[in-house]
Amino acid sequence: xxxxxxxxxxxxxxxxxxxxxxxxxxxxxxxxxxxxxxxxxxxxxxxxxxxxxxxxxxxxxxxxxxxxxxxxxxxxxxxxxxxxxxxxxxxxxxxxxxxxxxxxxxxxxxxxxxxxxxxxxxxxxxxxxxxxxxxxxxxxxxxxxxxxxxxxxxxxxxxxxxxxxxxxxxxxxxxxxxxxxxxxxxxxxxxxxxxxxxxxxxxxxxxxxxxxxxxxxxxxxxxxxxxxxxxxxxxxxxxxxxxxxxxxxxxxxxxxxxxxxxxxxxxxxxxxxxxxxxxxxxxxxxxxxxxxxxxxxxxx
Amino acid sequence: xxxxxxxxxxxxxxxxxxxxxxxxxxxxxxxxxxxxxxxxxxxxxxxxxxxxxxxxxxxxxxxxxxxxxxxxxxxxxxxxxxxxxxxxxxxxxxxxxxxxxxxxxxxxxxxxxxxxxxxxxxxxxxxxxxxxxxxxxxxxxxxxxxxxxxxxxxxxxxxxxxxxxxxxxxxxxxxxxxxxxxxxxxxxxxxxxxxxxxxxxxxxxxxxxxxxxxxxxxxxxxxxxxxxxxxxxxxxxxxxxxxxxxxxxxxxxxxxxxxxxxxxxxxxxxxxxxxxxxxxxxxxxxxxxxxxxxxxxxxx
Numbered sequence: 001x002x003x004x005x006x007x008x009x010x011x012x013x014x015x016x017x018x019x020x021x022x023x024x025x026x027x028x029x030x031x032x033x034x035x036x037x038x039x040x041x042x043x044x045x046x047x048x049x050x051x052x053x054x055x056x057x058x059x060x061x062x063x064x065x066x067x068x069x070x071x072x073x074x075x076x077x078x079x080x081x082x083x084x085x086x087x088x089x090x091x092x093x094x095x096x097x098x099x100x101x102x103x104x105x106x107x108x109x110x111x112x113x114x115x116x117x118x119x120x121x122x123x124x125x126x127x128x129x130x131x132x133x134x135x136x137x138x139x140x141x142x143x144x145x146x147x148x149x150x151x152x153x154x155x156x157x158x159x160x161x162x163x164x165x166x167x168x169x170x171x172x173x174x175x176x177x178x179x180x181x182x183x184x185x186x187x188x189x190x191x192x193x194x195x196x197x198x199x200x201x202x203x204x205x206x207x208x209x210x211x212x213x214x215x216x217x218x219x220x221x222x223x224x225x226x227x228x229x230x231x232x233x234x235x236x237x238x239x240x241x242x243x244x245x246x247x248x249x250x251x252x253x254x255x256x257x258x259x260x261x262x263x264x265x266x267x268x269x270x271x272x273x274x275x276x277x278x279x280x281x282x283x284x285x286x287x288x289x290x291x292x293x294x295x296x297x298x299x300x
Numbered sequence: 301x302x303x304x305x306x307x308x309x310x311x312x313x314x315x316x317x318x319x320x321x322x323x324x325x326x327x328x329x330x331x332x333x334x335x336x337x338x339x340x341x342x343x344x345x346x347x348x349x350x351x352x353x354x355x356x357x358x359x360x361x362x363x364x365x366x367x368x369x370x371x372x373x374x375x376x377x378x379x380x381x382x383x384x385x386x387x388x389x390x391x392x393x394x395x396x397x398x399x400x401x402x403x404x405x406x407x408x409x410x411x412x413x414x415x416x417x418x419x420x421x422x423x424x425x426x427x428x429x430x431x432x433x434x435x436x437x438x439x440x441x442x443x444x445x446x447x448x449x450x451x452x453x454x455x456x457x458x459x460x461x462x463x464x465x466x467x468x469x470x471x472x473x474x475x476x477x478x479x480x481x482x483x484x485x486x487x488x489x490x491x492x493x494x495x496x497x498x499x500x501x502x503x504x505x506x507x508x509x510x511x512x513x514x515x516x517x518x519x520x521x522x523x524x525x526x527x528x529x530x531x532x533x534x535x536x537x538x539x540x541x542x543x544x545x546x547x548x549x550x551x552x553x554x555x556x557x558x559x560x561x562x563x564x565x566x567x568x569x570x571x572x573x574x575x576x577x578x579x580x581x582x583x584x585x586x587x588x589x590x591x592x593x594x595x596x597x598x599x600x
Contacts, residue, residue: 097517122514122516122517126581141516142514142516144514171513177505180505180506181506181510181511181514182514182517184499184500184503184506184511184519185500185510185511185514185515185517185519186514186517186518187518188496188499189496189517189518189522190518191558191562192492192496192555193518193521194558194573194574194577195551195554195555195558196489196492196551197576197577197580198554198576199484199488199550199551199554200484200485200580201576201577201580202550202554203484203550205477205480206480206481206484208580208583209587210481211484211485211580212580212583212584212587213442213471213587214422214442214444214485214486215485215584216422216423216441216442217397217422217424217482217485217486217489218485218486218487218489218490218493218525219485219486219489220584221489221493221522221524221525222489222521223580223581223584224521224581225518226574226578226580226581227578228574230570230571230575230578231571233574234570234571237562237570238565238567241562241565245562245563247499248555248559248562250499250502250503251495252552252555254495254498254499254502255492255552258491258494258495259545259548262491262537262538262541262544262545263541263545265538265541267373267534267535270530270533270534270537270538271530271531271534273494274494274526274528274530274534276497276498276501277493277494277497277498277501277523277526277527278526278527278530280500280501280508280511280512280526281497281523281524281527282527283508283512284512284515284520284523287509
């Protein structure tokens with residue numbers, strides 16, 4: 001499908017894309033770049049990259065598909081480093097969790113001779129680093145592409161075909177709508193998870209070891225997503241500030257209603273709110289984005 | 301270990317206790333009571349109960365261990381129904397997620413001739429009903445017993461041995477401390493999960509089907525615990541009001557700090573808070589209450 005794919009960043013997503021590209025025989029050559037020499041060496045040892053490069057400029061040379069797999073906040077600087085070295089006609093994309101900021105930061109640097117089409121696979125685990133990747137990560141998950149107005153239709157279709165070939169289903173929407181949808185389905189959940197883990201850690205009356213010991217009561221479900229990469233998530237919140245604050249405001253309003261129902265002992269309202277939440281869960285299972293199995297459908 | 305165990309309530313916990321008791325050959329006879337005739341029939345069909353009874357009074361007759369497996373709010377009424385029919389010397393316990401309220405509500409009805417020792421297995425799934433039980437539910441999970449001051453030591457030891465025989469590790473603490481610990485490790489996480497699912501359902505700009513479609517970004521982790529039984533959880537919040545409101549207050553304070561860090565673009569503080577949350581997660585894995593595996597350690 002491509003002669004040469006360049007992956008800038010070789011963490012969970014970058015390494016998984018390499019594994020999935022090899023599985024599907026999607027590239028003759030996979031070139032990788034990571035800032036850390038240890039990560040570059042790991043990519044060669046594990047074998048998911050055919051070559052590794054100490055600079056972004058070298059890595060992107062002759063590539064017809066360049067994928068930025070770095071935290072959202074680093075995308076602008078990486079784009080500046082690659083701009084003069086990109087092959088004319090190359091497709092440049094990314095995997096960041098925020099799209100309007102990437103469109104702005106990366107778009108500002110790239111020449112008109114390449115096709116920049118931002119993307120975001122809705123897939124991941126709480127693990128990070130080059131050892132955490134696996135070929136199946138994107139199977140049956142959604143990938144959202146947010147081509148800017150006037151994007152080359154052939155390039156969009158080629159990128160769609162690539163994501164389908166690594167196992168994903170593809171949806172296209174505007175960057176702004178993406179950022180709003182993800183603010184509620186991903187960014188706010190992570191923020192809440194980080195927050196409750198912090199609250200639990202600061203209690204005087206309950207020890208940390210008690211929190212850990214009895215975490216199977218619900219708390220551990222939150223800690224899993226709170227274990228996600230801190231730098232990646234810092235950048236998400238800095239770059240999708242408005243949508244996250246909007247969702248957080250609504251969340252806090254709703255929480256005040258629940259809080260009052262508890263304070264007033266309004267059992268009827270509590271039960272009705274909880275029953276509605278259960279219905280949403282059933283919708284997710286019916287849509288195939290999770291399973292009813294106690295393992296959460298994570299083991300395939 | 302017992303001649304006759306009576307299970308009052310045959311949902312997830314009741315049926316799992318029956319399966320686990322049969323696995324460990326802990327009772328010559330397991331008697332069950334459920335309000336619904338369909339549930340009683342299911343217990344016989346599945347085979348985890350040796351006899352089922354339409355009234356609490358019949359079910360507890362001659363039992364030397366009686367376990368209340370009904371929502372916390374129903375415990376007082378059930379205790380009133382059984383009080384006159386309990387065998388002298390019987391151990392009466394429960395599995396409710398709140399302990400001070402149960403101690404008060406149940407204790408008020410029981411005769412001095414029986415040993416009442418409240419308990420709470422920290423185990424469960426988001427499923428409910430007699431079909432959802434399985435023998436392994438309590439394996440390697442904690443069960444907390446909260447014997448009142450002056451409880452019979454032999455009875456406490458016998459109940460401890462029972463929980464160990466169904467697979468649990470046992471800890472003993474006061475009812476008040478239990479309620480505080482569980483408020484943070486279980487009750488607040490459930491409240492937050494119910495709330496965020498509600499927030500997501502009420503957005504105008506993002507459709508329900510988008511929320512469901514892109515839930516793999518983090519949201520689905522919350523929906524699992526938000527799918528838990530609404531009546532059970534209503535009763536938890538009505539009966540552990542003070543501790544839950546206290547934890548909720550702390551959570552909201554912490555959330556305001558995070559909110560301000562996002563509004564001010566304070567990346568350093570965000571990263572530090574997120575990194576700390578990751579450490580807690582590592583503690584949970586190290587303590588064996590979860591695993592690093594992407595399946596959450598739920599499949600054994």
